[in-house]
Amino acid sequence: MNAVSGWTGETACRLQSALRMSNEAFAEHLGIGVRTVAGWHQKPTLRPKPEMQQLLDTALEQAPSPVKERFSAVSSPAPEDDRLADAHLRAALEWLDEHSDWPSGTARDEVSRRLVQVDTQQLRDRGNRRARVNQRQVADALRAYYSDLPEGYGCYSACIDDTVAATSILTHADWLDLRASLFTDDRFRLTSATPGPTARLDAEAASRAAQRLAESLALRTKLVNMPLYRLLGIDIADGKIDGTLGISHFVDYALTMDLLEGELVDSLVAGVPSTPLRDRYLPDAAAVLDLPNRLCAGGTLALCAFARPADPFRGPADYVLLVQERSGHVVNAARRLAVIPKGFHQPMADLRADGRIGATLRREMEEELFGRDDIDNTVAHQRAADPMHPSRLSEPMQWLFGEPGRIRMESTGFGLNLMSGNYEFPGLIVVEDEDFWARYGGLVEANWESANLRQYSSRDRALLTDLIGDVAWSNEGLFALLQGLRRLGEIGGDRVDLPAIEGEI
Template structure:
């Protein structure tokens, strides 16, 4: 019966005027994924259902029939099955209880209310979030900077040694996770609500393996974890924080899981997931629009389908640090940066594990690279630099700020037009390192995510530290707008000392 329905799905595709390839292109997936749908091997993940129904010109209910999927109380719930199973285990509920609760809550949610709540959370100003967390944890640990006459404070907790000479190597410890998280009634209700809202908003929940940070000394040490646990524990803190503005500041989940800085920095004692935020800087030659060569800095606005920093400005690529097929070989931060470049800027869908299982033994094998990445690799033109490490107090995530630099302007001439955002971004912006006024305006934008702003400031500082913010050397009077004006200090320095420092002075507590 399932096969007959999948034949009907193929018939509907053809009736809509789509080949397997054209449908895959509209959905930004591989043709092989469509083939597996039609063969009855897999079912589309939850976030794709609305767009798939629209592409085929059918209703949601008809699409369920075509895919032989149950009605609304089951359908895309398959995408959160493993998360629900984890909730059952941690709460002591009977198997299937969480799935039933999510299905019930999903069926009763008012779509308009969910979108309004999401918009409220997205619209929460970074300044308000910083103020709440500074009051909660104390401001001394927070990364701050000044640029363009504006003082900036973020929610990133860091240390001087994590900014100066951040760890550049990583090791993997395949230790069993002895911690057991017990979800009380408040946490379990929040988890169920999060999953139900996620289904309405078409947020991707894929229970892939991720890395958890175990420690940072001379090198970063990572261990294994599952995305399911993160999605219904640490990830809940961001929404709770935004909602607390209308709830007299009450944050029961934070009070339980991250009550103070000691718990934040107790990396082995909690699930500290996270990832990389990479500032991309592409050298560009002068042209009719730009009288001087420069670096193009790429910035994104996060889409509504991502798990966190929804609707915020961020550097790109930005992604979870996680393995593809080999946890030990993939543990280096550079591996995640290269993969995210392929996925988020160079249109490689087969390295996006939210679209389904990875089928290639080595997705980043040279023979599979996109044309832009292959050129960068063959010409040894891509430099990935570690610029800082911090813990984002919003959710307790670790953030490795990195800088991906292409100094050869030939790349931009050949492949600048091939750079495009994937589903994680609502659009891309380009900013010139030779336009001081625009950079100051960009830094001051309140819609930045804190980890994105952290990576931007650290990356710009590293660029200007080599006096190569503009591609070629210019006389001092015509230097890049940020050349020779960037420095770094720690909070151990006095405010009087800071006043005499160069204009960009990021620092964190010791």
């Protein structure tokens, strides 16, 4: 330590970080009280008394070389980077300081140092390795990890002809085949607009969070700290979906629960079952189901089916079904197959009204299918008082909602994704009027969240069977596809020739 500048609470905490000690261990190491160490965290500009300065000098002098190197690294001024000036990134850095009990500014320095060291080509190579881990491997690993499921619960599977499609979606018989209208049977309600508590981060969790921010900056992944609905309770019965919601923020999720996906996939790539974050945040089935006492973010995704007339090239009248390959720039399920639309359940302007699952699905239709960039919070700030007011809707959405009965929106099930603990509401969107596709089919275009968009005919049993068996699906995407096809088979009449799908848990 430079004798001129001396020790401060902040630099003492950096020595503690270099030693990788808890408050208690650091206090014992120095022979002082734990309250003194806690005081350094609370008052980073505090200058310890001369005798305390000597204790810190001695601790540094006697530290092993690796500790001195780490201390030098964390004490060196971090290079400035314009990307750190982003308002959402600043919020994430402040959150990381607070939840890691770091002195203010530590997260910024830590992320800056890591950002300089990030090799984007190595990250792309890692992304390619992760992409080779398929949906079945993920489902099998999670089913093995959570082998302690309580009676009545199970992971969703479906039998298609002679094959079985298994997922990592924890569900219950009462949560499947709901046929719940998202106009009349959607009863979710907000109970508190005050953000709930988030777990404190230990050294490992804080390090992973800082690395996530550095990598997101290096890859220019969009991370926007907007409010999210967290699930506090669920009550599904008699075709009604009911539950209670609270408020959290995206950074709470992105720097904690969302890290579980990459950790698991990396462990599968390495062939080494090492998942310390999962062991901490979501260690067993009881923790997964303990909704009030953990962060349970999530959302909805739906299979879209638009009626088309008979065609001399394509054949009889059918529904066109849409499937997306997720972009590599999204936070979760990157490069995986999913139905579309798909989105986090989050408010836009009205915290209470937007709590309905159907509100998110309507917003995602506008954003992901009909090009409404102004309601994409990763692209533009939300300034409209009523962003989904009829006068602001795209022309296709105005047509769909201009008269009752033009669009059917249903929830087909509910489950908890063991990958990150997210709640998943799969849905089915059906437009029976062939005039819609004739008018607006050419305007349907996925946004930046999709790498590409595919269409399938509801009468092409063979291709749909192959699609179900594709190992590139995300688990929630496959869940939504299977439940959507089951429901479409019940209501589609002559427009469908679907494979027989028997869901089970």
